[in-house]
Amino acid sequence: MTTTTPSRRRRRAPTRIERVAGKAAALQKPRVILAGLLLLALTSVMLLDGYLRAEVGGDQRVRTGASSGKVPDKVLDGGPILTFRGGRATTVSVPDKTIALTFDDGPNPTWTPQVLAILKKYDIPATFFVVGSMVSRYPSIVADMVDAGNEVGIHTFTHVDLSYQSDARVNREMQQTQLALAGAAGITTTLFRAPYSSETDAIDNYSWPVYKKLGEDGYTSVFVDTDSDDWKRPGVSKIVKWATPDDGEGASVLFHDAGGERSQTIKALPKYIERMRAKGYTFTTISGAVQKQEAAAGGQAGGQAQGGPNGQPGGAGAGAGTSNLQAAHRTATGATLYEGKALIGAVAVAEWTVPVLSVGLLVVGVAVMGRFGMMLILARRHYRQRNRRRFSWGSPVSQPVSVIVPAYNEKECIANTLESLARSTHPIEIIVVDDGSTDGTSEIARTAARELGMTNVRVIRQENAGKPAALNNGVRSASHDIVVMMDGDTVFEPDAVRQLVQPFADPAVGAVAGNAKVGNRDTVIGAWQHIEYVMGFNLDRRMYDLLRCMPTIPGAIGAFRREAVLEVGGMSEDTLAEDTDITIAMHRAGWRVVYQEHARAWTEAPGSLKQLWSQRYRWSYGTMQALWKHRKSLTDKGPSGRFGRVGMPLVVIFQIVTPVFAPLIDVFTVYSMIFVDFRAALLAWFAVLAVQLLCAAYAFRLDREKYRYLLMMPLQQLAYRQMMYLVLIHSCITAMTGGRLRWQKLKRTGEVGTPAGAGR
Structure with missing residues (x-):
């Protein structure tokens, strides 16, 4: 050696x-x-995108329940517009020969612009109950909707049934949709329609506390008198027939501009407008219907009323008294406006990032x-x-x-x-x-x-x-x-x-x-x-x-x-x-x-x-x-x-x-x-x-x-x-980043001994 x-x-x-x-x-x-930080940003973007896309896809009644004495009879028998003036429930009906045309589940990039084009052609307004997640993804459509003189209301952020949700979840659904509207169109709204709702007589003991709470926060809950059932795609003629009120009565009429394939709705809508005009009907928004009814009643709420004088409902960025009904939109300002724009920006990033990552995947x-x-x-x-x-x-x-x-x-x-x-x-x-x-x-x-x-x-x-x-x-x-x-x-x-x-x-x-x-x-x-x-x-x-x-x-x-x-x-x-x-x-x-x-x-x-x-x-x-x-x-x-x-x-x-x-x-x-x-x-x-x-x-x-x-x-x-x-x-x-490393010595134990032949 x-x-x-x-x-x-x-x-x-x-x-x-x-x-x-x-x-x-x-x-x-x-x-x-x-x-x-990069990993956190990617995770946040994907969570946001997933949350936005997790809405329920179709109009299905997910929960039902029997009514009881907890829901006032005058509400169950009243008109389709529900407020809580002075803390007491009040309903308003749509005046005779008047149609409050409403659309649910939008905006949708395919169908909503076609609906807006039809409304513009016939020079009539409508009320759109929008899903906050969809507003975040397609803000320009909502901006066009408002600029054209239409009214918007909240249809929750993720199209969730609020009946069994916690108060925190209910507040989050409303606030997030308000932020989305602020970022998209610079407004907030006092109108609300619950997913899977229909007429007032369908209010049950599970959903009533939700409407009551939102009413106390200043929201106006909107139901329907007449349902076109266009989501069933029964054919143009049936959609027109089912959306027509009886005997010249006024009605809050429900159509859908999203939530599925809506080609039949697009074909039926012009025929329906022409038919109703031929019968002498006029078209207005929910707020316009209320204003028209109150004017006809001398300034007092029409329809089925349960309460006394006008109260001062708060929240939702709304004003007070009847102005809450006559003008549902409020201009978004301050933190609400900036947070809304930030939300829209974040969603835009997610909308771009996730498809790119999908291709990468x-x-x-x-x-x-x-x-x-x-x-x-x-x-x-x-x-x-x-x-x-x-x-x-x-x-x-x-x-x-x-x-x-x-x-x-x-x-x-x-x-x-x-x-x-x-x-x-x-x-x-x-x-x-x-x-x-x-x-x-x-x-x-x-x-x-x-x-x-x-x-x-x-x-x-x-x-x-x-x-x-x-x-x-x-x-x-x-x-x-x-x-x-x-x-x-x-x-x-x-x-x-x-x-x-x-x-x-x-x-x-x-x-x-x-x-x-x-x-x-x-x-x-x-x-x-x-x-x-x-x-x-x-x-x-x-x-x-x-x-x-x-x-x-x-x-x-x-x-x-x-x-x-x-x-x-x-x-x-x-x-x-x-x-x-x-x-x-x-x-x-x-x-x-x-x-x-x-x-x-x-x-x-x-x-x-x-x-x-x-x-x-x-x-x-x-x-x-x-x-x-x-x-x-x-x-x-x-x-x-x-x-x-x-x-x-x-x-x-x-x-x-x-x-x-x-x-x-x-x-x-x-x-x-x-x-x-x-x-x-x-x-x-x-x-x-x-x-x-x-x-x-x-x-x-x-x-x-x-x-x-x-x-x-x-x-x-x-x-x-x-x-x-x-x-x-x-x-x-x-x-x-141009860094360099040096050789790194690992700690050894010497536990690997000499193998015996080819033993494992």
Whole structure:
């Protein structure tokens, strides 16, 4: 055993990366905050959009109840307009030969403009009871509606039956709709019609407290005398017939300008107007009908009245007394106006954002499923090619090779690493490069080699310069033409080196990737990483190998032609993913890079979420650095340009772009469960999980792994996958903001021992 030790320790000047790293470290927290704010903004936008679209779709009576003495008889028998003057219920009827034309459930971008055009043609006004969520989505239609002289009332914000809602929910439905009207048309209103209501005699003990409360807040509740039932789509003639009052009576008549397909309503409306005019009827708004009735009664409320003199109802931004009835609209001012405009603006953003995200989801979904399909097909083809009886790399490679073990503070693991190499079935020399360890790694390595009787071990100490420098030192010191590189916390199976070097029988092969296995897989975090490793090595790498564009030789187990390493300038310090960097460089130099699945090494995966985040953050960021460094490979010509033409796009799409946007799948799944169809969304999620389980099971079959670890996969999809997405997003933000990272040493326990043969 030979030992090389520097005669004097000198303090190394920090590299450019390390100098910038100090500044970058101070920026990490703001970047995390920025990522969190972006996620919060996206969540808020989708919640808003879902809330806006969660209204009930059709006119169906969702609750009914019998009347009792709690509802005054004069209200049940009274007119369709209900107020609470002086705290007492008062009803007003529409005067004879008068139609108060009303429309529910709008605005709708298809049908409402057609209704407005008809009203303009016949020069008549109407009262529209609008749904606040629809007002927020189509504010310009409401503005046109008001500008044309029509009246608007509230039909709740989400078209919900208020009968069994809490007071807080009732207030929220009203206030949100008032804000929507303020933002859309600059007004508030005192008119209200409850969803699923009809005539006053249908008021029951459940809905009466709601009308009473709203009346005390200054709202006028509007019911119907005559219902066209146009939502049933019975035909134009029946709609006209059903909307016609009996014997010249006045009526509050109900049509719909939204909530479904309304082509029959559009055809029936002109015929109805012409028919009623021929009968001597005039058209007015709800407020106009009340004003006309009061004028006919000498200023006193007509119809069926239950109370005494006019009171002073408050709330809703309304005035007092009869002016509340004569002029339902109020000009929105102050906070109400600005909050309303803010609501309309937020909805506009949501209306634009969610469709864009939906398209992104479709693209991501197609890419993810396409990737799964491609991996399965190509992995199977790769397996069948490599396991044919006649398959051979060429003449068996039997000459000795150099194994380079870079080590920095690996006291827990280095002895196990050397013990595994002592069992190698292939002749090797071992070069341990101690990169300035402070925990006695080099002494432990010497002692272990001595106790194992290993005479083929050299321990080289160097000033701390980083892993790339340690590997380069090892390559320069290697005695053989083939060098195997491994991590100081990794153990090899006895046959690993022999299997790993066989592809070098092909003179075109410059590097070989081995099969890294997770040794500490009996914890939840370890099991998750075990699934990830098995899928990555047995599907991803097989696919890339078959396409001849392998992106990475893993640091845990990889082999290189020494001349190839020297040709591309050795391990570079330009990136944090020196393994990806040199792999791409070798592709560009014309060397072939292959995968040898039978060469297995066992590594200790991070044991905590914090360490896992740190490791994957460095990996993903380093990969981005390497891809950016070799971006010109996209224009490389000839065989050496294959990675740029095939590998670079695949890595960017599958390892960066798709994972960054993959959280859309989870976000839209939750969105669909809450606002669309819980069962369908859940089934879709299970379908995607089933596809992933199928891919994982096939990868486990190829590697002869035990399927019991797949029981952890559903939990992996709920927790681990989201963490990996956040890591990648964090790395992307770091890259876009110009930050740099330095090598991060993970805490090791040394629990991964030397495997016995190919044991699992």
